[in-house]
Amino acid sequence: MKEKEEDWTLVIEPKSSLFDLQLKEVWRYRDLLIMFVTRDFISVYKQTILGPIWFFLQPLFTTITFTIVFGRIAGISTGGVPPLLFYMAGITCWNYFSACLTATSNTFVGNANIFGKVYFPRLITPLSIVVSNILKFGVQFLLFLVFLLYYMVTGDSVQPNIYLLLVPFLIILMAVISMGFGMIISAMTTRYRDLHFLIGFGVQLAMYGSTVIYPVSEIPEKYKTFIMANPMSSIIEVFRFAFLGSGTLQWSYIAYPTVFAAVILVLGVIVFNKVEKTFIDTV
Amino acid sequence: MGTAIKVENLSKQYRLGEVGTGTISHDLNRWWHKIRGKEDPYLKLGEVNDRATKGTSDYVWALRDINFEVQQGEVLGIIGKNGAGKSTLLKLLSRVASPTIGTIKAKGRIASLLEVGTGFNNELTGRENVFLNGAILGMTKAEIKSKFDEIVAFSGTERYIDTPVKRYSSGMRVRLAFAVAAHLESEILIVDEVLAVGDAEFQNKAIGKMQDVASGEGRTVLFVSHNMASVAALCNRGLLLANGTVNALGEIHDIIGKYLIINNKDIATKYTFQNDGIVRDVWINSAHIESNEVSNNNVISGSEIKIIVQYIALHTNLKCSLHIGIYDNYGDKLVHLGSVYSGFDTFRTEKNGIIECVIPKFPLVEGKYTINISLHLNGRPYHKIKDALSLIVENGDFFGSGKLPNPKESKILVNHNWNLS
Numbered sequence: 001m002k003e004k005e006e007d008w009t010l011v012i013e014p015k016s017s018l019f020d021l022q023l024k025e026v027w028r029y030r031d032l033l034i035m036f037v038t039r040d041f042i043s044v045y046k047q048t049i050l051g052p053i054w055f056f057l058q059p060l061f062t063t064i065t066f067t068i069v070f071g072r073i074a075g076i077s078t079g080g081v082p083p084l085l086f087y088m089a090g091i092t093c094w095n096y097f098s099a100c101l102t103a104t105s106n107t108f109v110g111n112a113n114i115f116g117k118v119y120f121p122r123l124i125t126p127l128s129i130v131v132s133n134i135l136k137f138g139v140q141f142l143l144f145l146v147f148l149l150y151y152m153v154t155g156d157s158v159q160p161n162i163y164l165l166l167v168p169f170l171i172i173l174m175a176v177i178s179m180g181f182g183m184i185i186s187a188m189t190t191r192y193r194d195l196h197f198l199i200g201f202g203v204q205l206a207m208y209g210s211t212v213i214y215p216v217s218e219i220p221e222k223y224k225t226f227i228m229a230n231p232m233s234s235i236i237e238v239f240r241f242a243f244l245g246s247g248t249l250q251w252s253y254i255a256y257p258t259v260f261a262a263v264i265l266v267l268g269v270i271v272f273n274k275v276e277k278t279f280i281d282t283v
Numbered sequence: 284m285g286t287a288i289k290v291e292n293l294s295k296q297y298r299l300g301e302v303g304t305g306t307i308s309h310d311l312n313r314w315w316h317k318i319r320g321k322e323d324p325y326l327k328l329g330e331v332n333d334r335a336t337k338g339t340s341d342y343v344w345a346l347r348d349i350n351f352e353v354q355q356g357e358v359l360g361i362i363g364k365n366g367a368g369k370s371t372l373l374k375l376l377s378r379v380a381s382p383t384i385g386t387i388k389a390k391g392r393i394a395s396l397l398e399v400g401t402g403f404n405n406e407l408t409g410r411e412n413v414f415l416n417g418a419i420l421g422m423t424k425a426e427i428k429s430k431f432d433e434i435v436a437f438s439g440t441e442r443y444i445d446t447p448v449k450r451y452s453s454g455m456r457v458r459l460a461f462a463v464a465a466h467l468e469s470e471i472l473i474v475d476e477v478l479a480v481g482d483a484e485f486q487n488k489a490i491g492k493m494q495d496v497a498s499g500e501g502r503t504v505l506f507v508s509h510n511m512a513s514v515a516a517l518c519n520r521g522l523l524l525a526n527g528t529v530n531a532l533g534e535i536h537d538i539i540g541k542y543l544i545i546n547n548k549d550i551a552t553k554y555t556f557q558n559d560g561i562v563r564d565v566w567i568n569s570a571h572i573e574s575n576e577v578s579n580n581n582v583i584s585g586s587e588i589k590i591i592v593q594y595i596a597l598h599t600n601l602k603c604s605l606h607i608g609i610y611d612n613y614g615d616k617l618v619h620l621g622s623v624y625s626g627f628d629t630f631r632t633e634k635n636g637i638i639e640c641v642i643p644k645f646p647l648v649e650g651k652y653t654i655n656i657s658l659h660l661n662g663r664p665y666h667k668i669k670d671a672l673s674l675i676v677e678n679g680d681f682f683g684s685g686k687l688p689n690p691k692e693s694k695i696l697v698n699h700n701w702n703l704s
Contacts, residue, residue: 007285012378012387032418039415043406046447117401118419119378119393191310277381280374281297 025121032120036128041135055139059095063088070213079215081246082156088144089240090212096137097174097232098203103129104182105199107272108190108279115280122276123269126183130175137171148243159245166254167242170235173257177231180264187275211236215247231257285390286352287471287503288376293349293385295371298342345371346527349385353520355470358497358504360518360535362511362542367524369507370475373397376505377473391470391503394421398475400460405449409440409459412448416463430466437492438462458485465492471503472496493517511539511613543612543651554656554671556595565596565603565632566666567658572674574645583679584648584696590640590672592656596632601660604629605638608655609647609674617647617694646697648690649678 045051063084070076071083078086104126108115111125151158189195210232211219219227227233234253241249298309346368353359363369374380376387377395402419403412413434417427427434435441438458440451448456474493490513497504497517508514514521514535521538523531523545531541554570573589574582582588590607609618620640622628630638652674658666678687681696688696 007390008289008388009391010387010389010393012375012382012389014382014384029418029421031422031424034424035415035418038411039404039407042411043404046406114402114419116374116379117398118395120419120421280380 022121022123026123026127029120029124033124033128033131036124037132037135040128040132055136056143059088059091059140059143062091066091066213076214077218079217079246080157081240081244082151082158085144085147085151085158085244086215086240086246087213088147089243090236092137092140092144093170093174093236093239094207094210094212094232095140096133096171097178098207099133099136100130100175100178101182101185101203102199103133104179105185105189106196107183107186108275109186109193109196112280123272126179126186126272129182130179134171134175144243157245158243160243161241161245163238163242163249166238169254170239173235173261174232176261176265177257180261180266180268183268183272184264187271187279190275190279206230206232209233215240217247228256231260285355287355287357287390288353288505289388290349290351290376291386291388293346293372293375293387294344294383295346295368295375295380296342296383297345344527346375346382349524349529351522351529351532353503353505355390355503356497356501357520358493358506358518360514360521360538361505361507361524362509362514362521362538363524363530364545368527369524370397371527372524373473373475373505373507389471392421392468393471393473394464394467394469395473396420396464396475397473399457399464403448403456403460406447408447409435409444409451413444413459413463416460417466420464420467421469422467426468434459434462434466437465437488454485461485461489465489465496469502471505473505475507476509490516509614511542515539552673554668563666564598565594565601565658565660567592567656567668567671568595568635569593570656570668570671572654572672581675581677582645583677584645585679585681586645587641587643588645590642590654590656591637592640592658593635593637594632594658595635599632599634601632602629602662603632603665604659604662605640606657606659606664607640608657610653610655611694612651617652644681644698645676646681646695647676648687648694648696649676650690651675 045054048054050057066087067083070087071078107122107125107129115122148158148160152160185195185199207213209227210230211227212232216224216228216233216237234257237247238249238253241247349368349372361369361372371380373395374397375382377393377397379395379397400416402416404415407415410431413431414424414427418424435444438455438461440455440459443451443455448459451459493504493506494517496502504517506514506517518535521531521533521535521542522529523538523542525545530545531538552571554567556566556568570590570592572582573591574586592605594603596603604622606622607620608616609620610616620642622630622638622640630636653670654672654674656668656671657664660666678690681687682698
């Protein structure tokens with residue numbers, strides 16, 4: 001009896017093409033993505049009294065601390081914008097980025113137990129992290145809008161402008177970059193746990209190397225290339241420009257992170273895909 | 284009808300020991316061979332997977348050249364000793380791990396149940412977990428919704444369905460999780476020993492459900508278990524794995540028979556101590572069975588048998604006791620004999636000595652049994668010998684009436700009297 005090759009709906013082989021991303025499979029499991037997001041949202045704040053209010057408190061206090069430390073004590077210029085808004089804009093963006101990056105970089109090691117028992121497209125996990133963090137970002141973003149409105153009503157010099165239309169794109173860029181990076185690190189930590197330690201303080205250091213606490217205009221020329229190499233610098237600068245009307249806007253601030261995101265995503269997915277097949281033997 | 288799964292030349296290599304030291308050097312070496320277009324140097328290494336013998340290579344083949352086909356609607360039982368490669372095979376089939384060499388081809392969706400309740404979240408309610416777990420196993424939300432009532436009814440947890448799972452008893456958790464899995468709609472279902480959970484009532488329900496899935500709905504099931512009784516009840520074909528290779532494939536009762544033979548073949552009729560490098564103060568040096576009816580290990584039920592154990596001790600006056608377990612073919616322990624229970628209690632060692640355990644009227648029906656012997660020192664197990672002896676029992680006139688109950692209905696013969704009153 002000869003079987004025709006096309007009869008098989010599933011073929012499991014040792015190696016497959018690097019670019020065989022099985023996006024069809026990911027789409028078939030889209031309900032799982034939704035379930036993961038719901039789970040993350042429900043389970044985190046169960047048995048807490050304040051619940052989602054914690055989403056507000058953390059960025060609020062960070063902003064106040066930054067305002068006092070960097071604005072008042074260190075006296076770093078915010079380019080004429082109310083410091084509270086300036087820092088809050090940076091922190092809201094950075095929080096989303098770092099939360100996604102830290103969580104996705106733990107994909108394989110943190111889920112080894114479930115990955116070892118059941119198959120589903122592993123890409124679902126980082127995707128679900130990025131999506132569930134968008135909800136948290138949304139809450140913090142609302143807080144930012146409330147303050148923005150307050151400053152606008154009291155007549156401060158903030159001018160939201162047409163570039164607000166770029167904000168959704170900025171969010172996508174942050175999601176893609178953090179996910180891409182996170183997947184690469186996650187793939188590598190399956191063998192070399194050292195990276196897990198690196199990511200913890202690496203993310204913190206990277207914040208100081210971005211425009212979270214200072215505007216682009218304040219960066220000394222000799223450090224500028226280095227700091228602008230961090231794609232988050234441009235993204236935060238554009239974000240601030242759109243909402244506050246402060247700083248400068250160059251098209252390279254959008255072009256650079258876009259290219260960066262595209263490259264890191266492709267790299268990330270390829271590495272992730274490759275490791276996905278073997279990690280259970282090495283984790 | 285047609286082939287549902289076809290496995291060709293399937294092999295899986297594992298690296299033993301700690302992954303870490305030496306990993307980078309092996310990775311680099313591999314990469315160096317790869318860019319020069321040569322074969323992976325570590326694929327040539329590797330030994331047959333026998334966990335008892337210490338190998339010289341860091342790499343072993345957990346599975347080697349596995350070939351088989353499963354027809355649609357067939358229930359295939361996969362059996363073998365611990366470490367024979369059953370779990371590895373299941374992992375490859377369920378795509379949790381990738382094969383090193385070879386292919387698996389399948390028609391239809393494969394759903395695997397390697398563990399009950401994978402991904403259950405304690406904080407979520409039963410209802411939420413049904414949806415989460417169902418989605419993890421590959422169901423869509425609509426599918427789960429349409430089966431939700433059935434799932435809850437099957438699990439018997441209606442009252443608690445809106446309570447967080449962390450408040451569930453472990454039995455309830457398992458029931459709910461199994462209920463979700465049992466309602467999967469995949470064409471191929473892979474099940475690993477999950478039936479060994481829950482109470483007897485639920486186990487029967489679970490086996491019944493599995494039978495329905497296979498015979499009623501015409502789906503293909505691959506079932507792994509150590510419990511020969513449930514394998515025999517569920518499966519129509521069997522695959523016997525031994526040391527990572529296919530030992531036999533065929534009708535389930537033949538395969539179970541072969542499994543029992545390879546499982547028992549190394550058991551001697553007489554046990555003699557072989558130096559295993561461990562220094563002991565006292566050890567069992569030899570053991571054998573004596574029966575006044577038939578010599579050797581062939582005994583007749585109802586006759587007197589003696590299990591005779593000889594020990595050697597480095598010191599005198601050690602406080603020892605002996606325990607003997609008798610197991611049936613399926614590995615279930617039927618009888619536990621202990622010197623401490625029967626009035627003999629403990630004994631003090633001499634340089635060497637012989638202890639006899641006498642069973643005046645051997646109460647087991649015909650069949651093949653194995654005996655484990657354990658020497659306890661100061662009340663704790665000290666020298667344990669698994670499968671020390673095998674015992675073949677033939678039917679005898681236990682009751683003196685020339686009649687015996689059917690061996691399938693009474694595993695143990697008990698002296699008893701009937702009275703009119």
